[in-house]
Amino acid sequence: MASEPATTVPLELEQEQRLIEEAQQGHLDAMRxxxxxxxxxxxGTVILPRLGDAASAEEVLRDxxxxxxxxxRRFTWQGKSIYPWLRQxxxxxxxxxxxxxxxxxxxxxxxxxEIAVESDPASHADAQLIADQERRAxxxxxxxxxxxxxxxxxxxxxxxxxxxxxxxxxxxxxGVTIGTFDVLLFRAVRAFRKHFGERAELPRTGxx
Amino acid sequence: xxxxxxxxxxxxxxxxxxxxxxxxAHARRFAELVDKTLSGRTPPAMSxxxxxxxxxxxxxxxxxxxxxxAPSQQRAVVEDALRQAISTPASAGxxxxxxxxxxxxxxxxxAPWIVAGTSTLVAAAAIALLWLRVxxxxxxxxxxxxxxxxxxxxxxxxxxxxxxxxxxxxxHAGDAGARIDAIFADRLDGFRTRRLAxxxxx
Numbered sequence: 001m002a003s004e005p006a007t008t009v010p011l012e013l014e015q016e017q018r019l020i021e022e023a024q025q026g027h028l029d030a031m032r033x034x035x036x037x038x039x040x041x042x043x044g045t046v047i048l049p050r051l052g053d054a055a056s057a058e059e060v061l062r063d064x065x066x067x068x069x070x071x072x073r074r075f076t077w078q079g080k081s082i083y084p085w086l087r088q089x090x091x092x093x094x095x096x097x098x099x100x101x102x103x104x105x106x107x108x109x110x111x112x113x114e115i116a117v118e119s120d121p122a123s124h125a126d127a128q129l130i131a132d133q134e135r136r137a138x139x140x141x142x143x144x145x146x147x148x149x150x151x152x153x154x155x156x157x158x159x160x161x162x163x164x165x166x167x168x169x170x171x172x173x174x175g176v177t178i179g180t181f182d183v184l185l186f187r188a189v190r191a192f193r194k195h196f197g198e199r200a201e202l203p204r205t206g207x208x
Numbered sequence: 209x210x211x212x213x214x215x216x217x218x219x220x221x222x223x224x225x226x227x228x229x230x231x232x233a234h235a236r237r238f239a240e241l242v243d244k245t246l247s248g249r250t251p252p253a254m255s256x257x258x259x260x261x262x263x264x265x266x267x268x269x270x271x272x273x274x275x276x277x278a279p280s281q282q283r284a285v286v287e288d289a290l291r292q293a294i295s296t297p298a299s300a301g302x303x304x305x306x307x308x309x310x311x312x313x314x315x316x317x318x319a320p321w322i323v324a325g326t327s328t329l330v331a332a333a334a335i336a337l338l339w340l341r342v343x344x345x346x347x348x349x350x351x352x353x354x355x356x357x358x359x360x361x362x363x364x365x366x367x368x369x370x371x372x373x374x375x376x377x378x379x380h381a382g383d384a385g386a387r388i389d390a391i392f393a394d395r396l397d398g399f400r401t402r403r404l405a406x407x408x409x410x
Contacts, residue, residue, distance in 0.1 A: 028294040035286045043277040048270040052263025054250065058277070058285060065289030138271040152223040161268045164246055167239060179236070183227045186235035186261075191220045193264045 013081065020082060023072045031072060035065045038083055041131035042090050049138045050094045060097060064090040083127030141196075148195045153188035160185050238262075363398025 015033075022030035039061060047064070048057040067089055068082075075085055146154050152174065159170040160181075171181035221227075227235065234257075241262055244250060254262070269275050277285070369391045376387070 029290065032286065032290060035289060036282070039282045039286055040277055043282075044270065044273070044275065048275055049267055052266040052270070053259075054266065054275065055252075058281065061277070062285045062289050062292070065286060066292040069290060069293035135271075135273070142268055142271040150223055157268060160242065161265050162272045164269075167243070179232065182235040182239040183232060184223055185242070186231070186238045187220050187223065189238070189261050189264050192268070193261065194220065196264065196267075 013079075016082060017077055020072065020075065020077060023069070024075070028069050028072065031069050034082060035068070038086055038127065039065065041083070041127065042086060045131045045134040045138065046087050046090045047094055050091070051097065056097065060090065060093045064093050067093070081127040083130060087130065145192055145195045149188060149191050152184060153191050156181065156184040156188040157192060161189075361398075361402070363395075363401055369394075 019030045019034055042064060043057060043061045047060050048054065051057045051060065064086065068086055071089075075082060146157060149157070155174060156170065159165050159173055160167070165173070167178050167181060170185075171178045174181060174184065176184065238258060238261055241251065241254060241258055242265060245262060245266070250262070266275065369387075372390050372394055373387050
């Protein structure tokens with residue numbers, strides 16, 4: 001078991017290939033460094049932003065990693081990281097969960113759209129690049145949606161959910177009572193949700 | 209499934225519009241949920257509307273990097289995932305593991321055949337048993353004590369008590385007790401005969 005945060009463990013492509021080959025020969029424990037390396041980006045940039053629920057995200061991550069180990073024999077090394085393969089498993093799990101639990105229609109629709117756009121098979125970037133791109137893409141989508149909100153709603157979300165200030169501090173910054181700030185945040189999140197869903201319903205371009 | 213909030217989401221008032229009492233209460237409840245979520249104590253139970261809104265809030269936070277998997281959680285998830293897929297025998301080193309995933313996969317592939325094979329065997333056994341037990345010409349007599357009457361002593365089988373009691377005259381209709389005593393004595397006599405014939409053994 002690694003004693004340091006897994007994200008600090010460098011894992012070169014050659015090493016990754018060797019570990020995968022070992023795992024494919026039946027030494028499944030060889031997958032451990034790979035799972036430790038990619039658990040964090042899968043959770044933070046693939047699963048959680050699509051689910052919005054930390055507990056479910058953790059479950060999906062666990063399921064994703066277990067599935068990867070079980071199906072490692074089916075993986076074909078193509079000279080690039082295993083991360084896109086893991087990511088696709090995670091996205092499929094998220095999608096299945098959305099379908100099974102019949103979660104919020106708008107949020108689920110947004111996720112379906114996003115899956116189609118981001119599952120570009122032509123992408124050959126390495127794991128870190130993919131994770132960074134995905135993180136930026138999520139943030140851009142959030143920022144674009146925030147820009148569509150009224151200024152006070154946008155401020156409420158930025159102060160409370162992004163800067164994570166206390167309700168009291170948020171209310172003080174906006175010059176309102178705590179009760180009024182609660183209403184502002186409530187309406188702001190609902191408005192965000194509306195615009196986020198609407199964006200997903202726009203005609204798709206470039207996806208199949 | 210569309211939530212109630214999905215249906216109401218288009219009707220979001222401007223920031224300066226006074227909230228209704230119900231909106232005020234919902235807003236306070238949501239604020240408390242956000243409070244708990246920010247401190248890592250998300251309640252497991254909440255309404256579908258609240259959950260949907262909280263998911264949106266979490267998506268926003270996740271996109272801005274506010275939510276990372278703690279190293280301890282990450283290690284636990286990896287260990288759990290590996291444990292799901294593999295098991296390490298006590299005598300084996302860390303590099304030598306036995307795949308239960310392969311076993312599970314094999315079992316999953318073979319399960320329909322195993323079930324079908326077992327069902328077929330059970331059905332065949334049942335048919336064979338039925339065939340072996342099909343009554344032959346003598347079985348009717350063996351299974352029916354009355355029909356066996358010709359082969360066993362009279363006192364061993366069920367029989368009419370008419371011979372003992374005879375026709376019951378109207379003025380003796382009330383003597384049922386005496387008739388029953390007579391029948392009981394006769395049957396007891398038969399029982400004793402049978403018992404003695406076996407040397408007292410049951």
